[in-house]
Amino acid sequence: MKYGFVLPSGDARAAADTARAAEDAGWDGFFVWEPVWGHDAWVCLTAAAMVTKRIRLGTMLTPISRMRPWKLASETATLDNLSGGRVILAVGLGAPDVGYEQFGEVTDRKTRAELMDEGLDILTGLWRGQPFSYEGTHYKIQPTEFMPPKPPIQQPRIPIWVVGAWHRPKSMARVLRYDGILPNVMTPEGEHRPMTPDDVREIRAYVEANRTATTTFDIVAEGTTPGDKPQEAAEIVRSWADAGATWWIEALWSAIDPDDGINLARRRVEQGPPRI
Secondary structure, eight states: OEEEEEEOSOOHHHHHHHHHHHHHHTOSEEEEOOOSSSSOHHHHHHHHHHTOSSSEEEESOEEGGGSOHHHHHHHHHHHHHHHTSOEEEEEEOOOGGGTTTTTTOOOOHHHHHHHHHHHHHHHHHHHHOSSOOEEOSSOEEOOOOSSOOOOOSSSSOOOEEEEEEETOHHHHHHHHTSSEEEEEEBOTTSOBOOOOHHHHHHHHHHHHHHOOOOSOOEEEEEEOOOTTOHHHHHHHHHHHHHHTOOEEEEEOGGGOOTTTHHHHHHHHHHHOOOOO
């Protein structure tokens, strides 16, 4: 089990300071969210990379359907080189109620899913290098020799974690093509429900039975633990680890207030991860 912390709010300086504190406290990953309009995630992660040496750096999460895939490919490859190969990219459809309509972003779920699939094709294709061409419904790309950047340090690619709707076959088929799942558990009626360790066991068995790639695959669990009660915190994450989760993400989404959120996040980071 590895342990990550997602910063619920804060600018690039706050990200750098918190990432350094997280590395010192023994966390394995540091993540930021990627808003439609707000503090830029990749600038924040770049600031974090400049003051850390070991901790993994990523988003939680990147809604790739509203990105230009070639821009995202540039940002991620650049940061992977700067950080010495420490980037993790988490992707999903995102939440339209955080400004999509106000900024003219696509809100239709089917179209966003198409854009996500094509965006991932382009992202991974560009990471592999030139010549690269693509012919899709939404994107058409021709090879270019104009100043292509270095490929990411991590090979065969930067790890990609994908939001997967469990038990939806189409969503899970997308997940299996990549390197990890951020599970979104659905009822037969199509409603969301909280994930349980039993769900993780089922997902692990499904991945082992259906994924053909032999590279590492992560199952990510998310929640909160009491930093001042290490034994209680360990018991919370132990059930997830025993079920097959490989990452625990400490997510203090309730600390998003710009005044108090940074202090709450910094205090939890300094208490250290909930190690078993």
